[in-house]
Amino acid sequence: MSVTVNDYAELVKERSPKSAVWKNCVSAYIWGGGICLFGEFIANLIIRFFKIEKKEALGFASIALIFIAIALTGLNVFDSIAKKAKAGTLVPITGFANSMASPALEFRSEGFVAGLGAKIFVIAGPVIVYGLSASVLYGLIIYIFKLF
């Protein structure tokens, strides 16, 4: 064929439909913001009813969001919500919970050790590895600055 690799790359780029970036951003903003607002609401409820410090209440609110996200994953509805919410469910802690619950469910069929146990970190693993690495690096930088 007469078409070259570069020609073809151009043609594909030109004629492939693009993701609706702005529309997706708006969805993500509304859903992601909504989830965070809901988290605040839970935290305030906890502060009011259990009379505990705000710092602790925020921790409990995160746990509640994680629990809800995992429950929705198990009930086969999280992915349908995520389809509408775009990155809105991905960025808050709900996305992290879903990224661990979904492989746990999926790879049960290969057993508890080689399946569920080994595959549970298949999506979240890199986030943990590089998140921890970044925090170590950040800590080191702060330590060095404090020496002088």
Place this chain on the structure above:
Amino acid sequence: MPKRTGKKTILFEKPPSIISSGSVAGKKEGEGPLAPYFDTIMKESRMGQPSWEKAERLMQKNSAQKALEKAGLAFSDIDYIFAGDLLNQCVSSSYAFREYDVSFFGLYGACSTIAESLCLAAVFAESGAAKNCLCATSSHFCSAERQFRFPLEYGGQLTPTSQWTATAAGAFIVSSSGAAPFVRAATVGAIEDLGIKDINNMGAAMAPAAAKTIGNFLADTKTKPSDYDLILSGDLGKVGSDMLLQLLKREGVDISQNHNDCGLILFDESQEVNAGASGAGCSAAVLASYIMPKLKSGELGDILFVATGALMSTLTVQQGESIPCIAHLVRLSHGLL
């Protein structure tokens, strides 16, 4: 005897017949426009099995049994099985047929497998090596998704160019003698890679292979697109079909009048499958359910079926390599003129 002509085409002088076909479709596929044509529609995608893989092999087996039943044959009447699927080591096919004592060829051509198997079966049938051959392929959205992409319940996002792996299986019995439709010719594709790396745009990756194979067939047989009632590509989807038309247009070949694509027929717009369907079972089930009866009745006289496959693995994609693709063509006709 099969006769080679031109660069890459085989002509069948005593064309083998496709005496029957069987199809099984998943729930979502069964809610689409082809619902009235499938032999079996699954009530739920796991078919009561403990794993998706087991469901897929059962689907492939059921499609084969359906084809045999329609032809009034049993597995003992089959000389060779040519079967394949998308799972690693083609397990759906080998597990589906392990209980039958039939000579077996496991094929991998990704979504092009059914055209590959029809071509090989026709060569075997016409050469006298076989009387009856069984061709079967399958794909299952859930088993493919966990192998190639993400867990099912993961809330990830797909791009508009991505294709939906069909949950479907199709089977055909190719016989050395019988009634219409006939396998008249086949063009075996060569591997084609125009540098596309995006696993979510496989239509664009596969289109050059389809264009090349169609071009080769037309040149080898000295025919033109208008000589055929339908040029049916495997599963290029929206983007790939557009690319195919564009690429052929550059070569001075216009197939826009009679081209259609299995990936565009299987679902309708409202089913949210982005650029269309794909999977080894997609083109097989569309051909077996929707096209075969039309070829049998003569509503379609002469068609070119070009199934395309993307031959990457998850490993090569992660290593940043582009996607090598293939397309095989079989010419199917109602009459023998």
